[in-house]
Structure formats: C-alpha cells, structure tokens
Amino acid sequence: xxxxxxxxxxxxxxxxxxxxxxxxxxxxxxxxxxxxxxxxxxxxxxxxxxxxxxxxxxxxxxxxxxxxxxxxxxxxxxxxxxxxxxxxxxxxxxxxxxxxxxxxxxxxxxxxxxxxxxxxxxxxxxxxxxxxxxxxxxxxxxxxxxxxxxxxxxxxxxxxxxxxxxxxxxxxxxxxxxxxxxxxxxxxxxxxxxxxxxxxxxxxxxxxxxxxxxxxxxxxxxxxxxxxxxxxxxxxxxxxxxxxxxxxxxxxxxxxxxxxxxxxxxxxxxxxxxxxxxxxxxxxxxxxxxxxxxxxxxxxxxxxxxxxxxxxxxxxxxxxx
Numbered sequence: 378x379x380x381x382x383x384x385x386x387x388x389x390x391x392x393x394x395x396x397x398x399x400x401x402x403x404x405x406x407x408x409x410x411x412x413x414x415x416x417x418x419x420x421x422x423x424x425x426x427x428x429x430x431x432x433x434x435x436x437x438x439x440x441x442x443x444x445x446x447x448x449x450x451x452x453x454x455x456x457x458x459x460x461x462x463x464x465x466x467x468x469x470x471x472x473x474x475x476x477x478x479x480x481x482x483x484x485x486x487x488x489x490x491x492x493x494x495x496x497x498x499x500x501x502x503x504x505x506x507x508x509x510x511x512x513x514x515x516x517x518x519x520x521x522x523x524x525x526x527x528x529x530x531x532x533x534x535x536x537x538x539x540x541x542x543x544x545x546x547x548x549x550x551x552x553x554x555x556x557x558x559x560x561x562x563x564x565x566x567x568x569x570x571x572x573x574x575x576x577x578x579x580x581x582x583x584x585x586x587x588x589x590x591x592x593x594x595x596x597x598x599x600x601x602x603x604x605x606x607x608x609x610x611x612x613x614x615x616x617x618x619x620x621x622x623x624x625x626x627x628x629x630x631x632x633x634x635x636x637x638x639x640x641x642x643x644x645x646x647x648x649x650x651x652x653x654x655x656x657x658x659x660x661x662x663x664x665x666x667x668x669x670x671x672x673x674x675x676x677x678x679x680x681x682x683x684x685x686x687x688x689x690x691x692x693x694x695x696x697x698x
Contacts, residue, residue: 424529426465426522430456434514437646442557445484447572448516449491454576456518457499458593458648461578464530464585465522467499472506475515488516499578530581530591530652532608539589539653541602541613541668543621544580547594548637551644552626555633564629576648584662588652596645598667599687603676605653612673615642615687617680621665642678643689 432438432452443451457467472492476485496503501520528534553571556564581591590609592601598620602613622637630637641647653670654662676687 422525424465424524424526426460426463426524427520428456428459428522429517429519430459431515431517439557440514442568443572444491445487446491446494448514449488449493450495450573451491452516452518453492453495453499453501454574454648455595455646456520457495457501457522457578458576458595458650460520460522461576461581462530462591462593462650463522463524464526464581464591465524466582467501467520467522467578469502469504469521470496471504471519473517473519474506474508475511475513475517476508477512477514478510480514524585526585528586530585530588532590532592532605535590535605535609535611535653535670536655537611537670537672539655539670540659540666541615541670542588542652542654542659542662542664543594543598543667544577544584544650544652544664545647546621546623546626546641547598547647547649548620548622548630548641548644549626550574550646550648551597551640552623552629552635552637554644554646555635555640556629559633561629561633564625564632567623567625567629570623570626571646574646574648577650580664581650584652584654584664587658587662588654591650591652594645594647594649594651597641597643598651599642599676599678599689600645601651602668603687605651606670606674606676609653609670610674612671612675612677613668614671614677614679614684615668616666617642617678619665619667621667 432455434440438448438451453470456470460467492503549567549570553568556568557571576593585591590605592605594601599615602615606613617638620638620641622641627637630640659666677684678687
C-alpha cells in the first residue's frame with residue numbers, strides 16, 4: 378500500500394508523486410515502466426510503446442481562446458510527441474472524454490474533427506475510448522507506438538560529455554499563452570504556436586539511433602534537462618544565449634517586457650525534442666546545441682558569461698507556485 382506522509386498534493390513535486398506511486402513491474406516483457414515519456418513492452422520481435430496524457434480545461438486549454446477543433450488537434454500532438462521522443466512511430470490512439478452534460482453536440486463534432494485531422498498526419502488509427510460526464514472538459518488520449526530500436530533513447534542514458542540539442546525553436550507556445558492572458562492584440566503567428574503546436578515526431582525517428590537520451594519539451598527545456606539529469610545521475614550546463622527562439626516570439630516578448638529564452642526554459646508546450654548527443658554524432662544530428670552534460674548533479678544556467686545553479690524549473694502540476 379502507498380503511504381503518504383505529506384497530506385496535500387501541493388506539498389509534493391510532480392516527480393515525487395510519480396516516484397511514490399511507482400512500483401517495480403515483474404513482467405519480463407516490460408522493458409521500460411513508469412518514469413520515461415512512454416512505457417515500452419517487448420512483443421513478437423518489436424517493442425510496443427505506450428503513453429497517456431490528459432488535457433484539462435482551464436489548465437491546458439481554454440475555450441476563450443481555443444476552438445473545439447484546436448483542442449482536439451493539440452491533444453493528439455501532445456501525446457504523439459511522447460511517442461516520438463522514444464524513437465517510435467505512433468500507431469493507435471484511444472480517446473476518453475469527460476464532458477459537462479450541457480455540452481453542445483457541435484462541440485463534440487468539432488473536437489473529433491481536430492483529433493482526426495491530427496492523427497491522420499501521423500498515420501494513426503483511432504481504435505477506441507470512453508465518455509463520461511463531469512463539471513469541466515477533460516480529454517485523455519492513450520497512444521500505442523512501436524519501434525525496432527535496440528538502444529532506446531531513455532532519460533537514463535545521458536553521458537557526461539554529451540551535447541544537449543534542441544530539435545527546433547522553443548518558447549513560442551508560452552509566448553502565445555501570455556499574449557492571450559494579457560489581452561495583447563496582434564502577434565497571431567505566435568498565438569498559433571500555442572493554439573496549434575506541432576510535435577517533432579519525424580525528428581525523433583530520424584535521430585533516435587544517434588542520441589543517448591531524449592525527451593519532449595512539454596514543460597520547458599530546463600525541466601526536461603533536469604529530468605534527464607536526475608535519471609542519468611549527472612549534471613548539465615545550459616547556455617542561455619544559444620537557446621533557439623522564434624523571431625516572432627522574441628518580438629512578442631519584447632512587447633510584453635519578457636525574455637523569450639526564459640519562456641523557452643520554463644514555459645513548455647512547444648513539443649520540440651531535447652536530446653543528449655555524443656560528440657561523434659553531432660554532425661549527423663540537425664538541431665541546435667544548447668548545453669552539455671557534465672559530471673555531478675547540478676543543472677547550471679550560463680547567462681551573460683555568469684554560471685548559476687538552477688533552482689527553478691518548468692511547469693509542475695501540483696506545486697503551489
């Protein structure tokens with residue numbers, strides 16, 4: 378039985394909760410259990426990869442800004458991103474919904490239009506799901522993928538000396554969210570980065586065999602690097618000036634008096650991939666080097682030639698701050 382000493386979820390970091398409820402699996406077919414972006418099971422010569430991600434109204438999306446179709450699209454992108462980070466191809470999805478009883482049928486039709494549009498982009502089949510009623514909308518998607526890789530790019534595989542590489546510019550989604558939150562007009566291309574993010578599955582498939590560890594950027598680059606370091610028992614240095622950001626996002630942040638690279642570090646929902654790459658493979662991997670894996674356990678940010686240990690990371694669902 379799981380026993381919690383602390384009394385409220387807000388007293389825990391999300392990673393602490395996951396560790397607390399995790400137990401060893403005794404099934405020899407389970408190659409990777411709780412703790413990575415997806416679980417991995419060996420079957421018939423291939424490895425099946427499983428993940429589930431839940432998106433909650435007024436937490437991950439708001440109907441003030443999102444159309445029902447965009448909600449459906451984002452839910453698929455967020456989930457297939459985890460599959461791609463394992464170097465796997467998404468194959469099947471199951472969709473479970475919680476909907477208020479007064480929800481109009483048109484909302485459901487448009488939500489599924491978005492789900493179908495996004496899943497077809499990845500050749501994924503919708504094979505089941507569930508519906509129930511509740512006070513707010515919740516979309517829970519379960520994805521099954523597969524891979525033939527022998528060496529999976531797990532969080533625990535990073536090595537000191539690896540370069541930290543980001544697959545594409547980041548910080549755009551959090552910039553878009555802040556534009557909506559502050560009611561700033563214009564910057565529609567940046568707002569779209571938040572409303573309609575795109576997973577980097579193809580990048581993950583192409584480079585999985587060349588990297589040591591890989592994770593999708595759902596909670597900010599700093600958070601994902603910290604996860605990799607914790608699992609690999611190593612440290613990291615992140616180069617603030619090297620983090621790639623969209624030009625439009627940078628302009629939007631200047632208009633709001635924010636630093637776009639801080640949004641890239643601590644914002645999330647870009648669904649880029651961050652990987653640790655051995656130097657001998659660096660010329661084969663297209664992406665931007667934003668840091669390096671080092672000995673120790675600290676994650677350090679180098680900004681304006683000053684190195685400072687990071688104490689702040691990305692989004693955490695249960696922490697009060």
